[in-house]
Amino acid sequence: xxxxxxxxxxxxxxxxxxxxxxxxxxxxxxxxxxxxxxxxxxxxxxxxxxxxxxxxxxxxxxxxxxxxxxxxxxxxxxxxxxxxxxxxxxxxxxxxxxxxxxxxxxxxxxxxxxxxxxxxxxxxxxxxxxxxxxxxxxxxxxxxxxxxxxxxxxxxxxxxxxxxxxxxxxxxxxxxxxxxxxxxxxxxxxxxxxxxxxxxxxxxxxxxxxxxxxxxxxxxxxxxxxxxxxxxxxxxxxxxxxxxxxxxxxxxxxxxxxxxxxxxxxxxxxxxxxxxxxxxxxxxxxxxxxxxxxxxx
Amino acid sequence: xxxxxxxxxxxxxxxxxxxxxxxxxxxxxxxxxxxxxxxxxxxxxxxxxxxxxxxxxxxxxxxxxxxxxxxxxxxxxxxxxxxxxxxxxxxxxxxxxxxxxxxxxxxxxxxxxxxxxxxxxxxxxxxxxxxxxxxxxxxxxxxxxxxxxxxxxxxxxxxxxxxxxxxxxxxxxxxxxxxxxxxxxxxxxxxxxxxxxxxxxxxxxxxxxxxxxxxxxxxxxxxxxxxxxxxxxxxxxxxxxxxxxxxxxxxxxxxxxxxxxxxxxxxxxxxxxxxxxxxxxxxxxxxxxxxxxxxxx
DNA sequence: CGGCAACGATACCGGTCCGGTATCGAGGGC
DNA sequence: GCCCTCGATACCGGACCGGTATCGTTGCCG
Numbered sequence: 001x002x003x004x005x006x007x008x009x010x011x012x013x014x015x016x017x018x019x020x021x022x023x024x025x026x027x028x029x030x031x032x033x034x035x036x037x038x039x040x041x042x043x044x045x046x047x048x049x050x051x052x053x054x055x056x057x058x059x060x061x062x063x064x065x066x067x068x069x070x071x072x073x074x075x076x077x078x079x080x081x082x083x084x085x086x087x088x089x090x091x092x093x094x095x096x097x098x099x100x101x102x103x104x105x106x107x108x109x110x111x112x113x114x115x116x117x118x119x120x121x122x123x124x125x126x127x128x129x130x131x132x133x134x135x136x137x138x139x140x141x142x143x144x145x146x147x148x149x150x151x152x153x154x155x156x157x158x159x160x161x162x163x164x165x166x167x168x169x170x171x172x173x174x175x176x177x178x179x180x181x182x183x184x185x186x187x188x189x190x191x192x193x194x195x196x197x198x199x200x201x202x203x204x205x206x207x208x209x210x211x212x213x214x215x216x217x218x219x220x221x222x223x224x225x226x227x228x229x230x231x232x233x234x235x236x237x238x239x240x241x242x243x244x245x246x247x248x249x250x251x252x253x254x255x256x257x258x259x260x261x262x263x264x265x266x267x268x269x270x271x272x273x274x275x276x277x278x279x280x281x282x283x284x285x286x287x288x289x290x291x292x293x294x295x296x297x
Numbered sequence: 298x299x300x301x302x303x304x305x306x307x308x309x310x311x312x313x314x315x316x317x318x319x320x321x322x323x324x325x326x327x328x329x330x331x332x333x334x335x336x337x338x339x340x341x342x343x344x345x346x347x348x349x350x351x352x353x354x355x356x357x358x359x360x361x362x363x364x365x366x367x368x369x370x371x372x373x374x375x376x377x378x379x380x381x382x383x384x385x386x387x388x389x390x391x392x393x394x395x396x397x398x399x400x401x402x403x404x405x406x407x408x409x410x411x412x413x414x415x416x417x418x419x420x421x422x423x424x425x426x427x428x429x430x431x432x433x434x435x436x437x438x439x440x441x442x443x444x445x446x447x448x449x450x451x452x453x454x455x456x457x458x459x460x461x462x463x464x465x466x467x468x469x470x471x472x473x474x475x476x477x478x479x480x481x482x483x484x485x486x487x488x489x490x491x492x493x494x495x496x497x498x499x500x501x502x503x504x505x506x507x508x509x510x511x512x513x514x515x516x517x518x519x520x521x522x523x524x525x526x527x528x529x530x531x532x533x534x535x536x537x538x539x540x541x542x543x544x545x546x547x548x549x550x551x552x553x554x555x556x557x558x559x560x561x562x563x564x565x566x567x568x569x570x571x572x573x574x575x576x577x578x579x580x581x582x583x584x585x586x587x588x589x590x591x592x593x594x
Numbered sequence: 595c596g597g598c599a600a601c602g603a604t605a606c607c608g609g610t611c612c613g614g615t616a617t618c619g620a621g622g623g624c
Numbered sequence: 625g626c627c628c629t630c631g632a633t634a635c636c637g638g639a640c641c642g643g644t645a646t647c648g649t650t651g652c653c654g
Binding site: 331 | 612613614615620621622
Binding site for chain 1: 298299300301337338339340341342343344355356357359360361364365367368371372374375376378379380381382383384386411412415567568569571572575
């Protein structure tokens with residue numbers, strides 16, 4: 001008799017309909033039927049009377065519905081009290097470029113919902129520091145993009161995105177399905193400020209070895225502006241971000257994908273950070289490429 | 298946060314020692330450590346301070362210890378109330394021969410412990426009915442021995458035992474490691490009463506086709522007495538039962554094993570009986586030959 | 595009265611989690 | 625300095641969970 005099964009039972013007992021209860025629980029009907037049957041086996045008594053016309057509560061089922069409701073409420077209280085006893089905690093998330101959108105919406109919402117007592121702060125970094133303040137100790141955990149120098153850090157890939165070139169929609173190449181870096185060799189390229197991680201620069205700053213004379217950009221937004229107004233070439237991960245009017249993204253066929261990662265300083269991240277990592281991974285279910293670190297939390 | 302994990306935490310918090318807590322929980326230390334760590338991740342706060350000198354509770358841990366104790370107690374109460382609301386239930390177990398010993402000790406004890414409110418009755422049958430009253434509707438579930446006519450019944454093997462001949466200890470064959478049926482061909486064989494299941498008779502009553510003139514036996518005890526006082530040959534499962542003074546069991550090499558089974562009438566056994574089957578299987582862990590019916594409960 | 599729709603039960607499959615064994619690593623004690 | 629204790633980690637096999645596909649029964653309706 002665990003709390004999960006009790007939640008299942010409450011749903012069925014309230015709906016008096018396995019299918020609707022399953023929908024309410026965001027699952028399908030067969031495992032729910034099985035779980036209720038196991039609960040009945042465990043308790044040793046019938047909880048629901050199934051008849052073709054519908055489902056009815058037995059006396060034992062009615063009793064369990066009442067007990068389970070209070071028990072689940074108590075469990076919630078207990079959780080809240082324990083977290084309160086732990087004192088106010090703060091988690092600072094560093095974000096970079098497009099990961100800010102992720103952190104600001106689903107992920108931060110899910111995390112705040114899971115840990116109501118935690119003070120969650122988000123710090124947006126620019127390209128100057130691809131670790132988004134992680135290495136500098138300004139944040140506890142970072143949502144950022146590969147590649148960067150990750151010595152001393154642990155990273156876990158949330159998603160892999162192909163890289164696209166950002167062009168003005170009136171660009172002759174804007175209609176193409178995909179491009180190669182060569183196709184853009186004669187364009188102006190933006191530049192990164194001094195002091196940017198060389199690994200990051202080598203990946204994102206276009207063909208190395210060339211003289212770059214384009215505008216200096218510090219954020220994804222500045223990068224887009226540079227394309228619009230200076231005719232520079234921009235690079236960005238493909239497929240997840242709406243572009244402003246007048247810009248078009250075209251897949252770059254000969255660049256390796258960029259990884260959206262969650263990163264933390266090694267050596268026992270602590271429960272708050274572990275929980276953040278776990279939630280980040282679960283929110284990002286589509287990326288099934290689970291790696292070792294996240295499995296170990 | 299489920300009840301199982303809370304039980305784990307209470308054990309560790311009370312012992313302040315992972316190894317001892319694991320022993321108390323009848324498990325080993327590594328999964329316990331992992332479970333506590335996951336609980337900390339889930340709650341998002343540290344519960345225990347591990348130091349080389351020992352384990353200490355953090356404030357949050359102390360709070361959880363208190364909350365978990367009351368929560369677990371509530372859960373126990375809830376369980377008791379639900380089964381009480383179900384009304385008094387009765388489970389009648391039929392036993393045959395040596396299965397009575399099993400039913401009367403570990404299994405019935407485990408079942409009564411799991412379902413304190415259930416009125417458990419045990420009915421011992423004799424060889425006249427190998428289903429131990431199951432087919433006659435006298436019992437809800439039977440612990441018995443194969444082989445017998447099981448049409449309409451579902452059986453699950455708990456254990457397989459080789460068959461032994463029971464001899465007087467002063468018998469010339471009593472010292473042998475094993476025998477064949479032929480070695481006993483010239484002995485007197487006991488007889489079963491009229492009306493015994495023919496499948497059962499064919500297996501246990503010795504070489505068929507011979508004239509049997511030995512004593513009529515109805516129980517395993519009578520069978521042993523027949524050996525002691527009438528010089529008849531007895532058969533019994535080997536290896537689990539102490540023999541009375543003066544008797545020796547010798548393995549019969551050319552007989553198929555006999556199965557100790559739990560049997561019930563098909564078509565939805567009902568929660569009480571399902572629970573009994575589950576407990577019977579789990580008590581009998583050594584027999585790993587899990588079959589389909591028991592998996593489905 | 596026969597097809598149909600609804601609904602819970604069952605069969606089966608793949609992924610995850612749990613508990614086990616073996617081993618590591620860090621701190622005290624002799 | 626060596627060992628011994630104790631919690632953490634790595635890894636593995638089996639169980640459990642949730643999913644899809646399908647069945648059996650029942651009541652309804654043309």
